[in-house]
Structure formats: structure tokens, C-alpha cells
Amino acid sequence: MSEEPKPRRRQARGERRIAQLLEAAANVFCASGYTATSTNAIAREAHVSPGTLYQYFPNKEAIAIELGERLLHDMREAHGQAFTAENLALPLPGLLDAVVDPLIEFNCANPAFLALMHGSDVPGRIAEEHDELHATLLTRVEEVIGHYAPALSAADRSRTAGMAFAAFKGGLDLVLAAPEGPERDATVAELKTLLLRYLSPLVEESAAASPAVATRPGASGIHTP
């Protein structure tokens, strides 16, 4: 009992330091990109000496990897709540809300995520982990599409999922570029509209008897007269 408080406090301090360093790294990576970021710059941003940084991370790559892993983990949690069975029961617009909103929110809250994932000059293991997450997300999107449009061939489903995801990422950049507030909200809404229009025909074709999917008049671009 007399020996616990110290180690605990130490561990707590260590955790705080790590968090502090990772946050600093996130900021600097965001501002300058991975390659152009120096460990000294990270240490400075964290108000810490270079030596301290190296007490917690063996090298620059390790920082990026740890940061990447934490972000990926959070990201997985975020999308884990998105693709629930409950949400799959919703009509397409509802599903899009349920899926798009948390992903957008996560990326708004963690701009370093994209900064780290975009760079082509990023250490191997991050790229791998990123690809893994990418693949997971893609699989989820494919499953969703398969659920809404069971008649689609595997190849079509895969291609559609890929394009939807690509468009989402493009829209995400737009959202992040927009200033927080009504403009960003409008951009998010527009992104959902785009996805809805892209995906609706698939749903309608394979399940023509679901008028509930039409959310706004004219929202789904394609109808037979």
C-alpha cells in the first residue's frame, strides 16, 4: 500500500507526457506534414526538451505510429457505432446520417488523422494500419450496399462501394476546409445528398417497392414517369 502511489503517479505522469507529446506531434504534423516535421519541433511544441521526447519514443517514426494507432483506434470506435444492425434497418437517408455524421465529426475533431494518412512519405506501418482501416471501412460499405441492394453483383457492389467511399473522402476534405458553423453543416448536408443520389437508384432498382427511401421530393434523381 505504501508503494503504490508513487508508481501510479509516475505512470500517470508518463501517460500525460505521452498524450502531451502526441498532441504536439499531431499539431506539427498537421501544420507541416510528417517529413518536414522535426522531433525538436515536436518537443518544442510540447514545451519539453528533446531528451524527454526520446524517453517516451525511440524515434520519430514511433511517434507517428503511436499517434496513428490511437487515431485509428478512435476512428474504429467511431465507425463501430455507425454500422450497427439498428442503423441498417433505417431507410437510406437515415443510414447516411448515422454513418456520415460520426465519421465527419471524428475527422473534424482530429485533423491530424487525415494529415497522417494523406502523406505519401509516411512510415510503412502507418500506411499498413491505414490500409487495414480503409479495407475495413470499405468492407462495411460493401455490406451496407449489399444489404440495401441485394441484387447487385459482387463486382458492381465493390465498385460502387469504392466510388461512394472515394466521393465521401473528397467531400470530407471539403467539409474540413469549410469554416465551422452553418457553412460546414450545409456542406455536410450536400455530401449526404450526393451519396443519396448516387446510391438511391441501386436501392430502388432492387427494391422498387420502398417509397419510404425517397426523403425529399426529387431527392433521388431517377424515376420512371
Add this chain to the structure above:
Amino acid sequence: MSEEPKPRRRQARGERRIAQLLEAAANVFCASGYTATSTNAIAREAHVSPGTLYQYFPNKEAIAIELGERLLHDMREAHGQAFTAENLALPLPGLLDAVVDPLIEFNCANPAFLALMHGSDVPGRIAEEHDELHATLLTRVEEVIGHYAPALSAADRSRTAGMAFAAFKGGLDLVLAAPEGPERDATVAELKTLLLRYLSPLVEESAAASPAVATRPGASGIHTP
């Protein structure tokens, strides 16, 4: 008269050197990103000594800027042929073919363009030029949308143009990631489908009397014979 040939030859030689260096730079930037690329690596790739490189460019940023400007210029030419009055007279699928294809082609032929424009760690002036081109393109897209959907408010038009462009960029990445050949073609077709589905409702709403615009899947320009 006796002194002209030399300067001309010199200028010609200089142009060749510059082209050679820029091509080398494009390759290395593509492979390693701007920051991670060393001027020595560019010189090596160009089979030229570092000193020669600095005879033509004052520093590393200048290389990127010149390369960026040339690419932007070519890109402008490419899209200049896209947004012609003639093309504006086409129904939407035709217009999409006319606009999307050259842009895709340009980016396939010049992967350095995206490599240079993507990097968050790229020198300021490139970013500026890029933003300029971006704005130009966006304006063109807005004009097109204004032409096809004259009833749209300026704000809606702008937002729609932005989203369409963003989705295009997302799709472009996908296209570039796909291996050349039928898979890439299919991806391009899918991108057009997405844009078509996204934009069709606008056209139909404001110009209900244009049955030609009716969007059937596969209506866009790329189809298998």
C-alpha cells in the same frame, strides 16, 4: 547575324536542360514527395551535377514552383478544351464525357501534378497557384451548372459545384490507383455515373422539358460495344 545562333542554341540548350530537370523532379517528387526529395536526387535522376541544377534554379522551391506552373498551364489548356460552348450544348452525359475525360487523362499522364498539389508540406507559392487553378476550375463548373440549371440560387450553385468537384477529385484518386486498362476505364465510368446522378436532378428540375438528359445507367460516354 553572326552572334544570334549561339544565344539561340544556348537558349535552346537551356530549355532542354530545364525540361530535363523538371521531368526528373516530377519523377522524384512522385516517388518520395516534395519534402523528402533532395536536390541531389533530382540532379542524379537528370544525369546532371548539382551545380548544373543550380545554374537553372535558384533553389529547391523554385523547381517545384516552375514544375507546378507548367503543370498548371498544361492543365489549364486541357480543361480549356473541355468547357467549350460546343460542349455546353451537349446533354449532361455528353458534357461529362467532354469534361471528365481530358482531366483524367491529364492526371494520368502527369501524376506529379497531384503529388505536388496534395502535399501539405509544399512551398507556399505552389499552393497559391494551385488555389488559383482550383478557383478557375470551380468557376467553370459553376458556369456549367448555371447553364444547365439556371433556376438555382448562386449559393446552391456554388455549393453544388464545390461538391461535384470534390467528388471528382475523390474519384480521380481512385482512378489513378486503379491499374491501367479495363479496371481503370470502369472506374472512370463509375465516376461519371456518380456525377450524372448527382447533377441530373438539378437539370431535370429546372429544365423538365429536356428528355434527352434522362439518365439511364450507362448513359455516360464510356460503354462497351
Add this chain to the structure above:
Amino acid sequence: MSEEPKPRRRQARGERRIAQLLEAAANVFCASGYTATSTNAIAREAHVSPGTLYQYFPNKEAIAIELGERLLHDMREAHGQAFTAENLALPLPGLLDAVVDPLIEFNCANPAFLALMHGSDVPGRIAEEHDELHATLLTRVEEVIGHYAPALSAADRSRTAGMAFAAFKGGLDLVLAAPEGPERDATVAELKTLLLRYLSPLVEESAAASPAVATRPGASGIHTP
């Protein structure tokens, strides 16, 4: 009376700590040399924190110095027992046994001694202390030689002592490199043979009437007919 035990215990504990640290330092110096040894490595080897190390030593050099001094002290004790009046009365082979054996034993038991004394990159004061010991030993050897060969000039005596000592050091390295056991013993015996052959002529020349000094037939290579 109530305050004495504590200081004593403290001093005792301190002594133990110091011994523990010096032993650790000896190990690490042996394994990696003085310069390449980090204070953290010593602390780790001693199962102690770096802070604790600095509670007992002001800096890295001080550790080496203290270790050196202790080793030198022990070494002095070892050779103090070697050069006794009693031993000086022995014939040369007996004297060599009496002198060489304890020195060899000491160095076998304390490999850090040579590790510390050999390094050319060792802090100045160790070198000084080492030189002091060196001088002491040399003086003793000179005295011995003076005792056995009183006719020798001072210069000759000094030169002979230096060479005998140098050869001994060379042989010592060889002994330490040999695996413990019969091979090492044979090497020690050979070293004694060398010293005997080197020194015998001096003895015989100045004290021609001491046939006892010839240990083995032919052992002293030089004799006048």
C-alpha cells in the same frame, strides 16, 4: 547515543552502495571500455537509479578514479607482500615465484584493473595514479635488481628493471587471454622462464659464486666458459 546507530548504519549502507556501484562499474568498464560506458549503464548494472549513482559520485570520472584507487590500493597490498626482505633472500627463481604469482592472481581476479589502466582515453587522474603505482613497482624492481646484481650501474639497473617490467606486462596480457586452467599455468611458467633467463646473467655476472641461482640446466643462456 541514540543518534549514533543511524549515521553508522547510513555510512554502512553508503559503503555498500559505493561497493555495489564500483563493482558494477568494473563490470561495465571491462565489457565496453571507459569511454563507451554510460553512467546509466553502470546504474542499471548496479540495479540502482542514475540519481542514486550521483548521490555517491559527482561524475563519471570520479567513479573511474575511485575504482582505480581501490584497485591500485589492493594491488599495492598484493605486491607489498611480494617484495619482502624474506623473499629477497631467496634465489632468483624463488623470488620470481614470490613476485609474479600474486601480481598475476590480482590481475586475474580484477580484470578491470588492466581495462582501466590500458585505455588511452581514460581521465587524467587515473593515469597519474597509475603512473605512481607504476613508478613504485618499478622502484621495487630496481631495488631487487640492485640487491641481486649490486655491480650494475644505476642506468643499467633502471633500464633492466623497465624492460623486465614491460615484458612482465606483455606476458600478463597473454596469461589473461589464456583460459583458466593448465594452459594459463603453463603460460605463467613460461613468463617466469623468460624473466629468469633475462635476469640470470646479471646475477651470475656480479655474483658468480651463487650456483644456487641456476635452476634448470641451461636455463641461463649466457655463461662465460
Add this chain to the structure above:
Amino acid sequence: MSEEPKPRRRQARGERRIAQLLEAAANVFCASGYTATSTNAIAREAHVSPGTLYQYFPNKEAIAIELGERLLHDMREAHGQAFTAENLALPLPGLLDAVVDPLIEFNCANPAFLALMHGSDVPGRIAEEHDELHATLLTRVEEVIGHYAPALSAADRSRTAGMAFAAFKGGLDLVLAAPEGPERDATVAELKTLLLRYLSPLVEESAAASPAVATRPGASGIHTP
């Protein structure tokens, strides 16, 4: 013909630089030992920038290796002239002169050799090369001893060679420590005396009928007038 002078001059300059850097390294290694020597210190000693140093050597170890190899090569040449058949025909004192003198001279001229070979914290490849040379030398000494004392068993021959060589190394240190001039010469002479006295009995024992080998003090090549 017009293209040769430049490359040649360049190569020549490169060779000079390398020699200059190696000489500087030799000096600093001598003064501070391998581990304590910084590449910047070598560059400074060579009146050159750190970058220049790294144009010719990939790292510190490479400098030590190259220096070691050059010294070992020279050393091999030096002793190659020592162990000739001609010299083997000489009586022992003559042979000792022929063998000891060039080795001593080499080490006086190249003190870095011992500095590099002594350090226990020296890069692996030097140690290996050094061991190789060591083994070569030892083999030669064994051969010589075998020649002069053919009756000796292999084990005795090997042990004797090892001890003679060890004593030589000890004496070498003494020689190097002595100031150049008569004192050093006297030390060298004394070293030869030691070796002569150590080895003579073997010769006499196995070749008792060779009065030419008779060893009088001062028989070796160096004598005061």
C-alpha cells in the same frame, strides 16, 4: 585526351583528401582513443568540414577500418622484409636485428597503429584484421623458432613464440614511450637482449654445435661505440 586531365586531377584530389583525413584521424585516435574521437574532431584536425569527411567515408567506423587496413598493409610489408630466407640464415642476434628493427621503426612512425589495435572498443572488422595480422606474425615467429630449434615440440614452439611476441609487444610500448634518440636506441637494444637471452637456450640446446650463435651481451646490432 581532353577529358583525362580533369578526372585524373579529381581522383588525385580525392586521394589527397582521403590521405589527409586518415592522417587527421590517426592523430586524433592517438590522442583520444577511438571511442572518444568525434568525426567533427577529425574533420577539424583535417581542416575540413564535417560534410567533406562524409563525402569520403560513410561513417566513423569506416575511417577506422580504412586507416587500420592501410596500417596493417604497411605493417605486413614491413615484416615481409623481416622474415626472409636470407635473414633466417643469420645467427640469432642478426635475425633479431633484422626482425625487430623494422617492426619497431614501423610502430614509431605509425603510433596510430597501436592506438587502433589496443582499444577494446574498436569496430569489429579492425579487430578481425588485427587478429589476422597477429596470427600471421605469430606463425612467422613459430617458423623461425622451428628453424632455429627444430627439436622443440609443437606445443613448446607455440608457447615460446607467443611469449616472445608478448614480450616484444611489452618492450615495444616501452620503446615508444622513450624519447627518440639514444635513450630509445638503448631501449631497443635492451629489448633485443631480452629476446636473445630468452631464445638462446633453445638454440644451444638443439644445436649445441653452433658456436656462431654464442650470445655475448652487446652482440645484437645496436651497440654504443
Add this chain to the structure above:
DNA sequence: GATGAATGAGGATTCATTCAT
């Protein structure tokens, strides 16, 4: 113009040493 050696400031990393707990 072309070359490539030279430069030196800057980046990643280590380690002797200090200090709050």
C-alpha cells in the same frame, strides 16, 4: 556552362547530469 568537391547549418539521437517527488 558543367562539374563535383566543399561547406555548414540543421536534424535525429544519446547521455552526463540535475531535480522534483
Add this chain to the structure above:
DNA sequence: TATGAATGAATCCTCATTCAT
């Protein structure tokens, strides 16, 4: 006292840039 986190100067090494040839 003991701890181990914190410090920052010093190391090794790179690379944008300059300069003698």
C-alpha cells in the same frame, strides 16, 4: 535517501547550396 523523469549540450550524419576548376 532513492527515484526516474527532465534537461540540453554534444554526437553522428544529411542536404541545400556555393565555388574552384
